[in-house]
Amino acid sequence: MxxxxxxxxxxxxxxxxxxxxxxxxxxxxxxxxxxxxxxxxxxxxxxxxxxxxxxxxxxxxxxxxxxxxxxxxxxxxxxxxxxxxxxxxxxxxxxxxxxxxxxxxxxxxxxxAWQPICCHAEGDEHLRLRGAVTGAMSTIDHRGIRRYINRATQHLVNKFCEEGGADLVAQFAEHLPMAVMCEILGMPEEYNDRIVQAARDMLKGSETAIASNEYIMEVLMRLTVRRRTDPKEDFTSHLINHPARLTDEEVAQHLRVVLIVSYEATANLLANVLRVVLTDPRFRAQLKGGQMTVPEAVEQSLWDEPPFxxxxxxxxxxxxxxxxxxxxxxxxxxxxxxxxxxxxxxxxxxxxxxxxxxxxxAFGGGPHECPGQDIGRSIADVGVDALLTRLPDVQLSCPEHELRWRSSISNQHLVELPVKFAPKPQQDVMQRPSINPVPPQSPNNWQVSSRQPEPAAAQPAAVPTPVAAPEQARRLSVFRRLLRWWRGD
CATH class of the missing domain: 3.30.43.20 (Uridine Diphospho-n-acetylenolpyruvylglucosamine Reductase; domain 2)
Known part of the structure; x- marks a missing residue:
C-alpha cells in the first residue's frame, strides 16, 4: 500500500x-x-x-x-x-x-509485530488458543472476585485515608487492577510496586520498556512452570489444563496478554470514571440522586472515554x-x-x-472481542463504589484545567488525579467498606445511595411496636441477605 x-x-x-x-x-x-x-x-x-x-x-x-x-x-x-x-x-x-x-x-x-497468540491468530488456530483463554475465564468465581475487589480497595484506601489527600491515579487506579489480576492469575504474592511500574512502563515505549517486558515474562514463566507441577483453582492452572494443551511458552504469552490488556484498560477506566465523578456536577448529581448507578456510570465512561x-x-x-x-x-x-x-x-x-x-x-466485537470485559467492569463497578463509600467527601484538589494526560495513538492516560478529603480512620480490610460517622458529613458531602443503610424510622418511645414488625423485619433481613449474595459481598 x-x-x-x-x-x-x-x-x-x-x-x-x-x-x-x-x-x-x-x-x-x-x-x-x-x-x-x-x-x-x-x-x-x-x-x-x-x-x-x-x-x-x-x-x-x-x-x-x-x-x-x-x-x-x-x-x-x-x-x-x-x-x-x-x-x-x-x-x-x-x-x-x-x-x-x-x-x-x-x-x-x-x-x-505478529505473535503466536490468539489476538493474531485466525481459523482453527484462533479457535484453539481463544478456546483455552475463554475456557479458563469461565472458571473465574465472579462473586468471590467482587469480594476480593472490596478487600483490595479497603487495603489501598487504608494507605492514604488518614492523610486527607491522595493521587487516585498513582495510589488507586494503577494498583487495584493489578492486585485483582494477580489474584485471578494465581500469583497474589507477585503484586507489588515493581510489577505495577513494569506493566505501565512496557506500554509507554520507553528505553526500559524491553527490560520491563522481560521482567513480567520471567514472572509469568515461573508461574507457568509452578502451576504445571502444582495446579490450583486459578486462571493459570485452568489455562494449562485446558484440552487445547498449550505449551509453556503459549501459556506464558497468553497470561501476559490477559494481564497487561486487562490492567491497562481497567486502570484507565477507573481513572476516567473517578475524574468525571469529581469534575462533572451533573454526573455527580445523577449518581448521588439515584438516577444513575455506578455500573451505569462505568458504561457511560466507556462511551465517552474508552480505555483504548x-x-x-x-x-x-x-x-x-x-x-x-x-x-x-x-x-x-x-x-x-x-x-x-x-x-x-x-x-x-x-x-x-x-x-x-x-x-x-470499547471491548471490540467479533471473534476478537475482549473475553475479560466482565472482570474489567467488576473492578470498576466495585472499586469506584467502595472508594466513594469510604471517602464520601472526596473532591478534586486542583483546578480541572490543570489535569494532564499522556496521549498516544492507542489511548489517553490520565497522569494524576489529586484529591482531598477529611482524614478517615483505617478499616478492617475483611469488612465491607462503610462510611465513618465521625466526623459528621457536611451538607455538601455525597455518596452512592445504594451503599447506605436505611435509617431506622424515628418513633417516640411511648408508641408500641406494631405486631407485624417482627415479620416485616424478617422479610427485610432476608431481602438484604439476598442482595448481599447477588453483589458478591
Whole structure:
C-alpha cells in the first residue's frame, strides 16, 4: 500500500515533510494527516477533521509516514471486526511489513509485530488458543472476585485515608487492577510496586520498556512452570489444563496478554470514571440522586472515554470497499474505538447520555472481542463504589484545567488525579467498606445511595411496636441477605 493509493485525486507531493513547529507539521506525503507528533495530543479533533473530509473511512499516516486507513464510522468498525473473511489480525499479511516499509525498529513494532497468540491468530488456530483463554475465564468465581475487589480497595484506601489527600491515579487506579489480576492469575504474592511500574512502563515505549517486558515474562514463566507441577483453582492452572494443551511458552504469552490488556484498560477506566465523578456536577448529581448507578456510570465512561481509543491493525485479505473507499489487499486499518463511539449517525452528540445502551466499541466485537470485559467492569463497578463509600467527601484538589494526560495513538492516560478529603480512620480490610460517622458529613458531602443503610424510622418511645414488625423485619433481613449474595459481598 502506497501513499498514492490513499489520494482520491491521485495527487502526491514527494517533497519532504515540513519541520517541527511549522503549521503544516501534521501533514505528510500526499497531504495526508499524521497521527503522531504534536497532533497526537488532540487526536479527537484530527479524527473529526478526517470525518468531515472523507466520511466514515479516512486515509492517514502512522509513525515514519506509514500509510493506514482510519475507520471512523460505528457501523464500518463493527463490519471490520465481525467479518473475518475480509479482515484479519494476522499482521504478516500487511503489505507495509512485507515490503519493509515498517522497519524492525519502528516505534509501533511491539504493537503490530505478529505473535503466536490468539489476538493474531485466525481459523482453527484462533479457535484453539481463544478456546483455552475463554475456557479458563469461565472458571473465574465472579462473586468471590467482587469480594476480593472490596478487600483490595479497603487495603489501598487504608494507605492514604488518614492523610486527607491522595493521587487516585498513582495510589488507586494503577494498583487495584493489578492486585485483582494477580489474584485471578494465581500469583497474589507477585503484586507489588515493581510489577505495577513494569506493566505501565512496557506500554509507554520507553528505553526500559524491553527490560520491563522481560521482567513480567520471567514472572509469568515461573508461574507457568509452578502451576504445571502444582495446579490450583486459578486462571493459570485452568489455562494449562485446558484440552487445547498449550505449551509453556503459549501459556506464558497468553497470561501476559490477559494481564497487561486487562490492567491497562481497567486502570484507565477507573481513572476516567473517578475524574468525571469529581469534575462533572451533573454526573455527580445523577449518581448521588439515584438516577444513575455506578455500573451505569462505568458504561457511560466507556462511551465517552474508552480505555483504548484504537486497536491496530486489521488487514484486508483482498481488495474490498468500506465506507466508500477502495481498500487494497494487504492494506491495514485502525479499529477506531473512540471516533466510532462519537459517530453522529449513532449518537446525537459527543457527550450525549447513553444510559442503558451498551453498543459502544470499547471491548471490540467479533471473534476478537475482549473475553475479560466482565472482570474489567467488576473492578470498576466495585472499586469506584467502595472508594466513594469510604471517602464520601472526596473532591478534586486542583483546578480541572490543570489535569494532564499522556496521549498516544492507542489511548489517553490520565497522569494524576489529586484529591482531598477529611482524614478517615483505617478499616478492617475483611469488612465491607462503610462510611465513618465521625466526623459528621457536611451538607455538601455525597455518596452512592445504594451503599447506605436505611435509617431506622424515628418513633417516640411511648408508641408500641406494631405486631407485624417482627415479620416485616424478617422479610427485610432476608431481602438484604439476598442482595448481599447477588453483589458478591
Amino acid at each position: 502506497t501513499p498514492e493509493s490513499f489520494s482520491p485525486t491521485g495527487t502526491h507531493d514527494p517533497t519532504a515533510a515540513p519541520p517541527p513547529g511549522c503549521p503544516a507539521h501534521g501533514i505528510g506525503p500526499g497531504g495526508l494527516r499524521r497521527l503522531y507528533g504534536p497532533d497526537a495530543e488532540d487526536l479527537g479533533a484530527v479524527y473529526e477533521e478526517l470525518r468531515a473530509e472523507y466520511g466514515a473511512v479516512a486515509p492517514a499516516l502512522l509513525h515514519e509516514d506509514v500509510p493506514i486507513w482510519v475507520v471512523l464510522g460505528h457501523t464500518e468498525n463493527m463490519h471490520v471486526v465481525r467479518t473475518p473473511s475480509q479482515y484479519t489480525r494476522d499482521t504478516r499479511l500487511w503489505s507495509a511489513l512485507q515490503d519493509g516499509t515498517i522497519k524492525p525498529d519502528h516505534p509501533l513494532m511491539p504493537i503490530v 481509543s484504537t486497536i491496530l491493525p486489521y488487514v484486508a485479505k483482498a481488495e474490498t470497499e468500506l465506507g466508500g473507499q477502495r481498500i487494497g489487499q494487504g492494506d491495514a486499518l485502525i479499529f477506531g474505538i473512540a471516533p466510532g463511539n462519537v459517530d453522529p449517525r449513532v449518537r446525537p452528540g459527543p457527550k450525549a447520555n447513553m444510559q442503558g445502551n451498551r453498543s459502544h466499541l
